[in-house]
Amino acid sequence: MAGFETLLDRIVDDMSSSDGADKEMTQNLDTPGLPKTAFEAFTRGLRGRCPSCGEGKMFPRLLKPIEHCPICGQDWTAQQADDFPAYIAIILTGHILAPIIIYMINDTDFSVWTNLAIIITLALLLIAALLQPAKGAVIALQWWMGLNGFEKPGRPVAASLAETAELPENIQDHR
DSSP states (O other), rough: OOHHHHHHHHHHHHHTTOOOHHHHHHHHHHTTTTOOHHHHHHHHHHHBTTTTOSSSOSSSSSOOOOSSTTTTTBBOOTTTTHHHHHHHHHHHHHHHHHHHHHHHHHOOOOHHHHHHHHHHHHHHHHHHHHHHHHHHHHHHEEEEEEOOTOOOOHHHHHHHHHHHOOOOOOHHTTT
């Protein structure tokens, strides 16, 4: 249902941007620093930054996220990324290495042991490089969608609709 809510948010946001009165109401509800879209939160997490403000570092150590953002105070203890970031890193590593492995086996004259050493080294390096960004992105998406104990961040359009408790007239006509 989260996908439908996002689509509805976009539709209502597009409709309200044409009204001057609704525009003023949504601007007052904006929180500085909060991402406007799930993609922006995802990108902040991918870069290892706090998805809420985009300023604080998400990981002081390799894979251990901070408990609270020092900039905005967002609580990150509710995150439950579990093994999903590892699955993402392994799948991406496999897709990146597959053409390299095929090329090495078919077009080079390396011995089996040389191929094996190169492939294992590349795989370990890629997994190590992709694991932290994958974990940051998963945590950011959990936070954005309000999963695993996170409270959904405030969205200006959703808040203004909750206050008025009615849909715009042109949406009500299609019921």
